[in-house]
Every structure is written in C-alpha cells, then in structure tokens.
Amino acid sequence: MAAVxxxxxxxxxxxxxxxxxxxxxxxxxxxxxxxxKSSADSTVVYRGEPEVYPxxxxxxxxxxxxxxxxxxxxxxxxxxxxxxxxxxxxxxLDNAIDAQHGEFPSRLLDxxxxxxxxxxxxxxxxxxxxxxxxxGKDGMVFLFFVDEIFSPSAxxxxxxxxAIIKRDCGWYQDKxxxxxxxxxxxxxKLNNRIIAxxxxxxxxxGDEPENLPxxxxxxxxxxxxxxxxxxxxxxxxxxxHTGSIYPEIINLVGExxxxxxxxxxxxxxxxxxxxxxxxxxxxxxxxxxxxxxGLGKNGRKHGEAVPVQVLMHMEHVIDSYRKGFLEFAxxxxxxxxxxxxxxxxxxxxxxxxxxxxxxxxxxxxxxRNLQQYGIGEISEKMLLIRLD
Numbered sequence: 001m002a003a004v005x006x007x008x009x010x011x012x013x014x015x016x017x018x019x020x021x022x023x024x025x026x027x028x029x030x031x032x033x034x035x036x037k038s039s040a041d042s043t044v045v046y047r048g049e050p051e052v053y054p055x056x057x058x059x060x061x062x063x064x065x066x067x068x069x070x071x072x073x074x075x076x077x078x079x080x081x082x083x084x085x086x087x088x089x090x091x092x093l094d095n096a097i098d099a100q101h102g103e104f105p106s107r108l109l110d111x112x113x114x115x116x117x118x119x120x121x122x123x124x125x126x127x128x129x130x131x132x133x134x135x136g137k138d139g140m141v142f143l144f145f146v147d148e149i150f151s152p153s154a155x156x157x158x159x160x161x162x163a164i165i166k167r168d169c170g171w172y173q174d175k176x177x178x179x180x181x182x183x184x185x186x187x188x189k190l191n192n193r194i195i196a197x198x199x200x201x202x203x204x205x206g207d208e209p210e211n212l213p214x215x216x217x218x219x220x221x222x223x224x225x226x227x228x229x230x231x232x233x234x235x236x237x238x239x240x241h242t243g244s245i246y247p248e249i250i251n252l253v254g255e256x257x258x259x260x261x262x263x264x265x266x267x268x269x270x271x272x273x274x275x276x277x278x279x280x281x282x283x284x285x286x287x288x289x290x291x292x293x294g295l296g297k298n299g300r301k302h303g304e305a306v307p308v309q310v311l312m313h314m315e316h317v318i319d320s321y322r323k324g325f326l327e328f329a330x331x332x333x334x335x336x337x338x339x340x341x342x343x344x345x346x347x348x349x350x351x352x353x354x355x356x357x358x359x360x361x362x363x364x365x366x367x368r369n370l371q372q373y374g375i376g377e378i379s380e381k382m383l384l385i386r387l388d
C-alpha cells in the first residue's frame with residue numbers, strides 16, 4: 001500500500017495492494033479504507049497529486065525555498081497584498097487563503113472533502129499545462145482521517161496563525177515540538193475556488209516541513225496509463241473537469257451542526273499547545289501498537305518479537321517527542337529570568353509538570369502493552385523525561 005511518506009511500516013494490512021484503473025475501482029478502494037479506519041469522531045478529507053513525489057503532501061512554500069534567510073516573508077507578502085488590493089481581508093489567515101488560490105507560496109496544504117475532486121487532481125496537472133502532460137507518470141490520492149477541526153473564523157485558529165506569521169510569541173517560536181501540531185482548518189465559503197473544490201486546509205506550523213504522522217494518512221496509487229479514462233469518466237459521469245461550475249451553497253444546516261461538535265475551541269496558549277502535542281503522540285502510539293499487534297495476526301508466532309527495525313522506528317518517534325518536550329522545558333525555565341517573560345508565556349510550573357507526567361505515563365503504558373502482547377521491549381527508561 002502506498003504510504004504518505006517513505007517508511008518501514010506498511011499501511012493498512014486489511015486492504016489489498018492493488019492499483020485502480022477507473023473511477024469505480026477508486027470509489028471501491030476509498031470505501032474500503034473508510035470502513036476499516038473511519039469512526040464516528042473522524043472526518044475524512046482527500047488530496048490528489050499528479051506525480052509520486054519523493055516528499056508528498058508538502059505545502060508549496062517549502063518547495064520553493066522562499067523563506068530561506070527571510071523569516072518574515074509571509075507577513076511581508078500579506079502586507080503587500082493588502083496594499084495592492086489583492087485581498088480585502090484584515091486577518092492574516094484570510095490573507096493566506098486568498099494567497100493560496102492566487103498561486104502565492106503558502107504553508108497551507110490543500111485538501112478536499114470530495115474524493116473525486118482529489119482524484120481529478122491526481123490525474124490532471126495544473127491547468128497551465130496540457131491535460132495529458134503527466135499521463136506517463138503515476139498519480140496519488142491521499143486520505144486523511146482527522147478528529148479535530150479548527151474553524152478559519154475562530155479566535156484560537158487566528159491567534160495560532162498570527163503567532164506563526166508575526167513571530168512575536170516567545171514560548172511558541174522555533175520549538176521543534178510545536179512543528180508536529182498540524183491542524184485541520186475547515187473550509188470557508190468566501191472563496192470561489194474553495195467552493196468548487198469543496199476545499200479545506202492542513203496547516204504546517206514550522207519553518208521546516210514536519211511530515212504528517214503515519215497514522216493520519218493513506219495513499220492510493222493511480223497508474224499513469226489510467227489517467228485518460230479516469231478524466232473522461234469524471235467529466236461524463238460527475239461533471240468534474242477544469243471548467244466545472246461552482247456548486248451552490250445548499251443543505252448546510254446538517255453538515256455545520258455535525259462539524260460544530262468536533263470543532264476545537266480551546267484558547268491558543270502555551271498549555272493547550274503542549275497538550276495538543278501530547279495528544280498527537282498518543283495517536284501515533286495507538287497506531288504503532290495496533291500495527292505491531294497486527295503482525296501477530298499475519299504470521300508472527302506467539303511470543304516472537306517483532307523485527308528490531310520496527311521497535312527502533314517506534315523508539316525514534318517517541319524520542320522525537322521527548323526531545324521536543326525537553327527543548328521546550330529548558331527554554332521555558334530559561335525564560336523565567338527578568339526581561340524574558342515572553343518566552344514563558346502563560347504557563348505555570350504545575351502545568352508543565354502535568355504535561356510531562358502525561359507524556360511519561362503514555363510511554364510507560366505503551367511499553368507495558370508491548371510486553372503484554374509479546375511484541376518486544378523499547379528503551380523505556382531512556383525515553384522518560386525527568387525535570388530537574
């Protein structure tokens with residue numbers, strides 16, 4: 001199964017690794033993933049890419065190198081757009097959405113609620129090129145299962161984005177841990193392209209493109225030779241093509257009511273960002289435990305340890321969080337000196353200890369589960385955090 005990024009762990013073991021050749025096979029494959037992986041608390045969104053990139057699912061700002069040596073590039077871009085009436089919005093996130101669909105560099109990754117829209121992008125290059133320009137190359141459709149939604153109009157979402165762009169939030173800046181806090185931002189009906197594509201975004205908060213976690217996304221490969229047929233079917237059967245008519249906004253009451261139950265409305269502050277990072281780690285550990293248990297159902301004898309490289313991969317993931325929490329804790333403690341209050345944020349020592357305790361408990365529980373199921377052992381003591 002094609003993965004969101006290159007790694008040693010295969011994707012969903014219950015779905016056969018077969019490429020799709022037409023729209024009906026694609027829909028069947030998507031439905032298989034949803035039946036296996038979806039839950040009442042998750043929302044499924046999709047992304048299509050016309051080539052199999054070495055580093056897929058990357059916002060274009062990281063591909064173009066525009067921030068090299070210019071940390072305030074985005075703020076300068078949005079201010080210039082305002083001056084030239086290219087955006088009428090007063091908030092930086094709204095400016096970013098306008099820029100995204102004005103072909104400017106952006107840290108927002110486009111996704112869609114419509115799997116067929118994503119399929120269109122997987123079989124069709126950007127509209128400046130001929131439709132068949134990439135028919136000799138395979139495309140990809142990615143499925144993302146998200147369980148927290150951030151509203152583009154909410155205060156917490158805009159505070160978070162402002163902290164990224166303005167770089168004036170001391171406790172948040174240049175923290176490896178918070179680069180892991182990818183956030184799914186719901187769509188807005190104010191932009192015609194977003195309406196047409198039933199679009200939304202995944203926010204990449206760091207200056208470097210931290211990969212999306214493996215537990216979040218799954219890939220479906222589209223053979224290059226199948227692209228012409230799929231494009232024809234999308235146009236004839238679903239009216240999806242480059243010149244598609246933008247859909248009208250109807251029947252939104254039920255959709256918005258459902259989403260409102262999943263919206264993350266927590267204030268953007270230091271404590272909540274730390275807890276968000278801890279929850280991200282919990283999801284990754286659940287994914288790896290499920291994967292390791294599944295190995296036993298697919299040929300591993302009872303009591304036989306999983307391959308050492310799998311355990312090493314798990315340790316590497318946990319250690320990346322350990323380093324992130326440690327880096328933050330040390331910087332936070334240094335920031336308590338007079339004149340460095342901005343580095344401290346609104347976090348109290350008991351809050352920091354509480355989050356670190358949750359981290360340690362998660363690592364200990366994960367280690368116990370590995371041993372309980374006869375999977376193997378990790379270097380638990382080396383992965384725990386002790387605050388001096």
